Amino acid sequence: MKYDVSEVGEIEINTIVFDLNGTLQVQGSIPEGVRERLAKLRELGFSLVFFTGDARGNAHEIAEELGIEFRKCVNGAEKEAAMSDFDKETTAAIGNARIDIGTFRNAKLAIGTLQAEGIHTGILKHIDVLVPSINDALDFFLDEAAFKATMRT
Numbered sequence: 001m002k003y004d005v006s007e008v009g010e011i012e013i014n015t016i017v018f019d020l021n022g023t024l025q026v027q028g029s030i031p032e033g034v035r036e037r038l039a040k041l042r043e044l045g046f047s048l049v050f051f052t053g054d055a056r057g058n059a060h061e062i063a064e065e066l067g068i069e070f071r072k073c074v075n076g077a078e079k080e081a082a083m084s085d086f087d088k089e090t091t092a093a094i095g096n097a098r099i100d101i102g103t104f105r106n107a108k109l110a111i112g113t114l115q116a117e118g119i120h121t122g123i124l125k126h127i128d129v130l131v132p133s134i135n136d137a138l139d140f141f142l143d144e145a146a147f148k149a150t151m152r153t
């Protein structure tokens with residue numbers, strides 16, 4: 001999807017990479033409303049993928065439930081390396097912790113989600129936008145006006 005941002009120019013985002021724990025999943029469960037928003041993003045043509053070490057052993061289940069693919073990445077270096085499969089210029093990343101820094105570095109746009117699990121302050125300099133919840137992060141891409149208002153200069 002292309003966002004025409006005032007004084008910045010066009011920002012095109014086609015892929016969104018998610019962290020799982022503390023991001024897509026909060027305290028072990030997927031917040032209400034996430035599945036529907038992911039479906040809307042898919043309909044709009046976004047490619048969606050999450051990176052996880054699969055510590056809870058349920059990544060396959062979650063991927064199936066949400067209808068999105070995942071990559072197994074056990075640490076920050078693996079997450080960073082996995083980003084090379086995506087075009088940095090058109091990929092956004094959403095996460096909450098220091099393990100996501102490599103993901104953020106290789107994304108055009110990085111979003112931090114606060115939620116109940118919190119956010120590590122060490123990642124603040126690597127994120128562009130901080131939102132309270134995963135649903136707000138997903139709405140950021142669905143609501144063109146909000147995207148443009150936050151990203152403009």
Ligand SMILES: [Mg+2]
Pocket residue numbers: 019020021022023095096097
């Ligand atoms: Mg996390």
